[in-house]
Amino acid sequence: MNKKIIFFTLNLFINLLFCSLVQTKIEEINDIKYISLNQFAKNHNIDESFYPEKNKFWINYYGNKIIFSENCSFVKFNEKIFQIKRPIIFKNKTYYISLASFDGLLNSSSLPNGHIDSKKGFLITSKPDFNIHSVSINSKSNGSKLSVTTTQRFDDNSISASINRSGWMNITIPSGIVDSMNIVNSKLYAPVSQIKCMQFYEENITLNGDTTYTPKSAQISFLLKSKIDDYDIYQNKEGTEIQISLRTNIAVNAEKIKKSRSKWLFDSVVIDPGHGGKDKGAIGPSNIYEKDVNLAICKKLGKLIEEKMGVRVIYTREEDDFIPLWKRTKIANESGGKIFISIHANASPKSKNAKGFETYLLRPGKSQDAMEVALRENEVIKMEKDERKYKNFSDPQNLILATMAQNEFLKESEVLADLIQKSLDKKLTSPNRGVKQAGFYVLVGASMPNVLVETGFLSNKQEARMLAKSAYQKKIAEGIFEALLDFKNKYETSFTMTN
Structure with a gap:
């Protein structure tokens, strides 16, 4: 006889020595002894399913799928078909199998045999006292996690692992059953292509010469398709799971993270002073030009960023120059800027009393006021040589398409806008008009988090006089700077935690 078959048979036999005994009541129907399959499944605490449309009942008996059909004398055991002595009965929402049929099924399959206790009227079957039950595989980009379900706390220091030249990773668990x-029927995902199990026992000779066996250790072996650079093994505190983390391509992934860290490191800010040159922007009392207010605030903001954050500042203009809107985002993208902030001052022809600060995102406007602000800021394209560079944002579809292209940074832009509003609210006595959205051409195409800040209303005499003062401009710059500082901390910490 083949040695492997002898060992398997002995291994299976010994395994049955470490079982709990389960009693299932024997019932008589028309003078024939039956057992309830539903009760049997419940007693063994195994999975069961009922398909009423097909009159089928199946149980998962320790890794074996057994399907029974009403009024049928054939049973499907995994992929094999067994004929039983009497057909299955369905009565009172319960499936019954004759005792003789079930005993024959146990004898003809690899399942443990049962024992009939005629005096008490029970079928006695064995239920293994396993403490290692199942395996699941979760693949990730930088490796995989193998989870072994357990019902006992094992000593982490005693669990060992090794990978041989053939690619088998052997996990040995002392006291494991x-x-x-x-487990060998677990669903397989990369990098695992096969699973094997082995149960080891310790042989003991009693005083009267009998041989007994006690479980010594269990071994689960995983055949790995790919090379593993490193691994960790630990069991959770509850003793319900042993986790094996497999890491692959460590050097490659480290280089990727390094490049990503460089890409997302907050090391440059693009500041865009709105308007300039022939484009004066909004005009306040005593000929206060928006273009001058914007540039003054931006210069103060840039100085704070360079001196206190050590971050590179790129200006879309540093003098009183006319810069087309499309060129401003081009400057931002080509410079590798990580944030784009466009600074403006507001105006309201309808209400001279309107005042306050607000921050905008590039999205379709939700209010008439927001759309009017965008319309006024976008008027500058009429001063440019080629207006055909811009899609007509009066067509909502064009604006929606433009915003969809920048969805990658929408969340970051929203966070930045919210931080700016909160920070300015602490610095200024002017009303906080909140975060809004509208179709600003200057934000289109910015491949980074981007916002447009309206610092106040030049159409309001009192606020216009404040905006023209260097001290007030400094307060605005400080408010935006502190928001950027908060954003930098959130931005870089979020990246670090993600990777």
């Missing part, structure tokens, strides 16, 4: 039938 493994449900090998269930």
